Amino acid sequence: MSMHERNFSVSTSSAAAAAACSRAVEKFTQRKIDVVPCLQEALAADPDCGFAHAVSGLMLHGARQSSLMPLIEDSLAAAKRLRASMNHREQAYVDALECGAAGNLHGMVDHYEKILAAHPTDILALVLCQGELFWLGEMQRSERASSMVASAWHEETPxxxxxxxxxxxxxxxxxxxxxxxxxxxxxxxxxxxxxxxxxxxxxxxxxxxxxxxxxxxxxxxxxxxxxxxxxxxxxxxxxxxxxxxxxQHDAVLDGYDNWIRNRNEPLVQVTPDLYIDLQNGASMLWRLEHAGVAVGSRWQEMAELVEKRLLDMSSPFTSAHYAVILAAVGNYKACDTLIEAMRDFASASPATLAERYRVAAIPAAEAAVAHRRGQYQNVLDSLLPVRQALWQMGASHAQRDLFFQMLVDAAARSGKTDLVQSLLQEIELIGFVEPAQRVAYASAVSQVDSARS
Ligand SMILES: [Fe+2]
Missing domain, CATH: 1.25.40.10 (Tetratricopeptide repeat domain)
Known part of the structure; x- marks a missing residue:
């Protein structure tokens, strides 16, 4: 039996379960809290609501945390057991989850694109599709997906x-x-x-x-x-x-303590080590220090969390930030363990991300450690050959810029003025307007200027 909700139907005999699924989708696609309680409500109303099991698994997958794998497997098993009673659209979500659990992220994207071809206004598929492609750095493919469904969307469409x-x-x-x-x-x-x-x-x-x-x-x-x-x-x-x-450095520190890394914030108390929160924290502290601002002991609480997750290979961009954090507190032993685990994963795993670690995240992590140690030639050796492949560890241009800042800084400190200038040109081609005018590149530009005068 199926219940129609918003612009899709849910295979369940319970109207309450269907409504709760709909609320979960709405909250998730609107980036709101309490998605999981809605899914739990759906499963309480109908434990055989396969769609709710599948979406629960996909939410866990989205947390990019390897310790959640057993729970993902549980959701997948429950969803697969109910797959025959589900409609084609719901089955494609189960198949996407199965790909995700196996580390086949392009397989997930294929299933989302298949859903969108049949149901172009399925906002859940579109948001999940963009999320996967974002962390793979494949935003052209994401742009194509949202372009292909454009004609189906109108102001009245939920x-x-x-x-x-x-x-x-x-x-x-x-x-x-x-x-x-x-x-x-x-x-x-x-x-x-x-x-x-x-x-x-x-x-x-x-x-x-x-x-x-x-x-x-x-x-x-x-x-x-x-x-x-x-x-x-x-x-x-x-x-x-x-x-x-x-x-406005005081405003940055204030924003950092109150919002970027506020351990008293209720969401942070529940999940202190969410991957994107750690990325934000590491990236901001590094940039502050690069701007000459003392950040005190702020690295420490993140380092303590990261030390427990060195073997988590669920997000290359996050692993590279772990190296930034561990190096900042001088825990080079943990940096070695992390990078060794990254190498093992890159060479042995069949997962989509293995190649992303090899090509981009490992050099980025090595560079973060070398930069902290003042080994600027090593930063250049790690990053220069792969600078045009860094997109492969996912995230946005703005986020990846951290590693370009390290690279340019290392070039400037090594006295390579021509290299600084050509890198700034490349950064402009990525899409940053006037990178030489940016605070992040100010010290490199002034070193080039003083070398020339
Ligand atoms: Fe962003």
Missing amino acids: GYPDYLAVRAFDLEECGQYSKAEACGREAVEQRSSNAWAAHAVAHVMLMQRRSKEGVDWLEGLQNNWQETNQMKFHIWWHQCLFYLETR
Whole structure:
């Protein structure tokens, strides 16, 4: 039996289960908290709701934490047991989960694209598709996915502001800034709590060096995110990037302590080591230090969390940040353990991510350690050959810029002025407007200038 909910149907005999699934999808695609309680409610109303099992597994997969694997396997087993009673769309989610559990991330994307071909307004598939492709660095493919379903979306379609938000971020990462900003602004006008759309516009402003506008944009929206999940901490990371660029260092530290890494924040208390939170924290502290700001003992609490996750190979971009954190506290023994585990995974695992670790995350981690040790030639040796492959560890241009900052800094400190200039040109080609004018590259540019004069 199936229940129609929003623009999809759920195979269940329980109207309460179908409604709870719908709420879970709505909250997830709107980047809100309490997705899991809704799925638990659905399963309490109908333990045989296969879609709820599949989505539960996909939510766990999205947390990028290897210790959750047994729970993912449980959800997958339950969903597979019920697969025959599910519709084709729901079955494709089960198949996507099966791929995810096996580490076949492109397989997941294939299933999401298959769902979208048949159900172009399935916002869950679109958001999940973008999420996988984002962490694979394949945003052109994500942009194609959101472009292909565009004609099916209209203002009245449930989830339209969420579609616009996905579209805005795809366009931004593909360098189509004005279209991205228009989409993002329209999405926020339609729903002011649209965190993903606010975030996409912040990315545009970052890439275009519109820092003051960026501060105003996010300050004007920040009261709308009470129900937003950890995405709000990442948006605060963006806000702090704007503050950093306008040299408001006290505001950066304040934003860091209150939002980026506030261990008293309820969401952080429940999940202190969420992968994206650790990325945000590491990335901001490194940038602060690079700007000459003392950060005190702030690295320590992250290092203590990371030391327990050295063998977690579920996110190459996150593993590279673990190296940043461990090196910052001088735990080089843990850095060695981490990088050795990354090498083992890269050489032995059949998972999609193995190659991503080999090509991008391992050199990035090695460079982070070498930079902290002041071994600038080693930074160049690690990063220079792979700089155009760093996208393979996933994330956005803005996030990956951390490793370009390390590379340029190492080039400048090694007296390689021509290399600094050519790297800045490359960074401009990535999509950053006037990188030489950015705070992140100020010290490298001034070293080049003084070498020339
Ligand atoms: Fe971002």
